Amino acid sequence: MPMTDPQQSFSMEGKVVWVVDASTRLGARFARLIARAGAQVAIGAQHSWQLVQLAADxxxxxxxxxxxxxxxxxxxxVEAALATIQECLxxxxxxxxNSGEHEYTPLNDHIVHCTNLHMMNSExxxxxxxIEPPPSAISEPNPCLRPNSSLIRMSRALTQSLTPHRVRVSVIAAGRGDNPRLKESRRSSSMT
Known part of the structure; x- marks a missing residue:
């Protein structure tokens, strides 16, 4: 069977997708892929002016x-943004x-908590x-040093409590990707 374009088999037609922190490289990439798959996309960032070019594209x-x-x-x-999305889309x-919340954000204020309550109440x-942020630059790759295991534990707990409400919870561990600063860091560390 010939290989086909994965985008053809991935349809988000009729879905509303909210991409948090779409002003980052990874967030913008998710927004592009999801929009191309046919979803209506709400893109959010702390400063919405950062999203003007992405939205225009x-x-x-x-x-x-x-x-x-x-x-x-x-x-x-979060609640104001969610209300705007519901009203418009x-x-x-x-x-x-994709927000990479700080470790000490209270769960009741967490974007996932506010959104899952909304999803639980929908039919x-x-x-x-x-999206688990990429690991910070470390001298030796070591999976034991991942700082965001709390995101994985939180997601597992949410999975157990939200499954009866037909809300799926997943975590994607982002890789480093093609990062110019990381390349420069590697170059300078190899010179010393």
């Missing part, structure tokens, strides 16, 4: 895009949590995908 490709200003560590901001079907549930 997506609209040129025919996507329905909404930008929202969002401080992902402030419950009032409808219920959120998928949350791409069709939804999906929450948390």
């Amino acid at each position: 997506l609209r040129c490709e025919g996507a329905v895009v909404l930008t929202v200003s969002l401080n992902s560590e402030c419950r009032v901001s 409808g219920n959120v079907d998928v949350l791409i949590n 069709h549930g939804g999906s929450i995908v948390t």
Whole structure:
């Protein structure tokens, strides 16, 4: 069987997807892929002006895009963004949590908590995908040094409590990717 374009078999048609912190390289990439798959995309960042170019690019490709200003560590901001998305696009079907919250954000203020309550109350549930940030630069690759295992534990706990409400919870561990600063760091460390 010949290999086909994976984008052809991946359809988000009719879905509303909220990409948190879409101003980052990874967040923007998720927004592009999801928009190309046919979803209506809400893109959020602390300063919505950071999203102007991304939104314009997506609209040129025919996507329905909404930008929202969002401080992902402030419950009032999260709820206001969620209300705007619901009013303009409808219920959120998928949350791409790319926010990299600080370790000490209270769970009740956490963007995932606010969104999962919304999904639990909808008839069709939804999906929450948390993006674990890439590991920081360390001299020797060591999986035991991953700082974000708390995200994985939180996601496992949420999976147990949200499955009866038809809300799926996943974690994607992001790799380092092609990062110019990391290349420069490697170059300078090899010279010493």
